[in-house]
Amino acid sequence: MHREKIESWRHNHVFNIEKKAIEKRTLIVVIVTFVTMAAEISFGLITNSMALLADGWHMGTHALALGVSLFAYILARRHARNAAFTFGTWKIEILGAYTSAIVLGIVGAIMIFSSVERLIHPLSIQYSQALLVAVLGLAVNLACAIILNAGGHSHDHSHGHEQHEHQDDHADEEHAHRKHDDLNFKSAYLHVVADALTSVLAIGALLGAKYFTFTWLDPFMGLVGAGLIIRWSYSLLKDTGGILLEHETDTLLSDEIRHAIESDGDSKVSDLHIWKVAQHKYACIVSLVTSKKHTTVDYKLRLKKVHELAHTTIEINKYSG
Numbered sequence: 001m002h003r004e005k006i007e008s009w010r011h012n013h014v015f016n017i018e019k020k021a022i023e024k025r026t027l028i029v030v031i032v033t034f035v036t037m038a039a040e041i042s043f044g045l046i047t048n049s050m051a052l053l054a055d056g057w058h059m060g061t062h063a064l065a066l067g068v069s070l071f072a073y074i075l076a077r078r079h080a081r082n083a084a085f086t087f088g089t090w091k092i093e094i095l096g097a098y099t100s101a102i103v104l105g106i107v108g109a110i111m112i113f114s115s116v117e118r119l120i121h122p123l124s125i126q127y128s129q130a131l132l133v134a135v136l137g138l139a140v141n142l143a144c145a146i147i148l149n150a151g152g153h154s155h156d157h158s159h160g161h162e163q164h165e166h167q168d169d170h171a172d173e174e175h176a177h178r179k180h181d182d183l184n185f186k187s188a189y190l191h192v193v194a195d196a197l198t199s200v201l202a203i204g205a206l207l208g209a210k211y212f213t214f215t216w217l218d219p220f221m222g223l224v225g226a227g228l229i230i231r232w233s234y235s236l237l238k239d240t241g242g243i244l245l246e247h248e249t250d251t252l253l254s255d256e257i258r259h260a261i262e263s264d265g266d267s268k269v270s271d272l273h274i275w276k277v278a279q280h281k282y283a284c285i286v287s288l289v290t291s292k293k294h295t296t297v298d299y300k301l302r303l304k305k306v307h308e309l310a311h312t313t314i315e316i317n318k319y320s321g
Contacts, residue, residue, distance in 0.1 A: 014080050015310045016090040016278040019182070023073040026188055029144045030070050033063040036140045040133070055133045058107075058198075059140075062191045065103040069188040072096025087311070090278045091244065093184035098240040100187035104194060105233035108226045111198070115222030125218065127210040134206060138199035144192045148185070181279050183240055190236065194229045201225045246275045250282070253308055257284060260302045266292050267299075270317070283311035289319050 040056030073096075076089040201221035208214040241247070258269050271287035288299070296314045303312055 015088040015281050015283075016076065016080070016093075018077055018080070019073055020077070022182070022185055023070065023077065025147050025150060026066065026070045026073060026185075028147050029188070029192065030063060030066045032140065032144055032147070033059055033066055036136075037063050040136075052129075052133055055137055059137070059195070061103060061107050062195050065100040065191045066188050068096050068099050068103070069184050072184050087275075087277045087283055090276075093182070094240050094243050097183040097187040097236060098244060100184075100191065101233050101236035101240060104187070104191060104236070105230055107194065108229035108233060111222050111226035111229065115219040115226065118219035118222070119216065122215055122219075125206070125209065127206055131203060131206050131210075134199045134202040138196055138203065141192050141196035141199060145189070145196065148189055148192065183236065183243075187236055187240075190232050194225075194232065197228065198225050243276055250274065250308075253282060253306070256306050257286065257303065257309070260306060261286060261288055261299060263302060264290075264292070264294075266290055267294065271315075277310055280308055281310040282308050283313075284309060285313045285315070287315040287317065289317045291319055 037056050037059035040052045040059060044052030044054075044056055072093045076092040079085055079089045079092070082089070201224060202218070205214075205218040205221040208217040254272060254274060257272065257274070261267055261269050267288050267290040269286060269288050271285075273285040274282050275284075277283045286299070294316065296316065299314050299316070300312060303309055
């Protein structure tokens with residue numbers, strides 16, 4: 001068989017779109033967070049301010065998590081056409097999001113430990129200094145949230161023509177409106193939001209303690225914030241873990257595939273495997289039985305209307321009716 005004919009039947013294995021715009025914004029946020037961290041730790045050491053030092057190291061954990069998200073985007077882009085990644089590099093992003101979710105959970109656990117310790121053994125607080133740090137942290141995180149959301153992140157226009165092979169206009173439109181489906185972005189964004197939430201709760205608690213002597217408010221707000229952060233961490237771990245373990249199933253998609261294959265009234269799906277290879281994109285292996293002389297091309301034409309499918313493998317088993 002001629003090489004040209006073989007090449008004409010090859011599939012495109014670049015399922016995930018490039019996200020250079022998101023990658024660039026994440027890089028800016030990493031730099032801003034890291035510079036803020038370095039400044040707070042430096043001034044904390046110079047002024048002997050424990051508030052600045054504590055917030056500086058806290059910023060460091062978020063800089064680390066954001067760095068993981070950035071690294072995942074870079075690796076996914078650079079290895080997009082590496083044949084060693086059989087079904088593309090999208091799961092590098094999911095692994096990055098999973099790692100960030102673990103870091104987010106650790107931050108929440110540390111906050112619970114610190115808050116309980118403060119409830120049992122209250123410490124004197126330098127309110128003016130602590131408020132300054134909290135306001136600074138809030139300003140930085142609001143700026144980072146604005147940078148990450150600039151122009152909308154979900155539909156990056158930097159991907160090439162060949163990456164549209166498995167997409168249609170309707171799917172692209174729908175993709176553009178699903179803003180939080182990029183789990184790697186979501187993990188980075190949650191770290192920024194978690195830090196901003198911590199700052200808001202801290203400001204409220206410090207004002208309450210300073211002007212109304214509600215000294216218990218600071219550790220209590222810490223517990224509230226930690227609870228929300230751990231909840232976000234669990235949700236993100238559940239989403240990413242399901243994808244990494246191929247546990248995520250789409251019943252509607254499965255029903256749609258079965259209906260398309262069995263539309264002739266003779267063919268029956270005997271085995272079906274579906275897994276995610278990109279945002280809103282799936283690969284599937286279909287094993288079916290039929291008494292008619294259908295070819296794989298016939299069945300692939302039936303599955304063309306299933307827009308979420310980026311790659312299909314079909315096994316036909318004949319039986320005499």
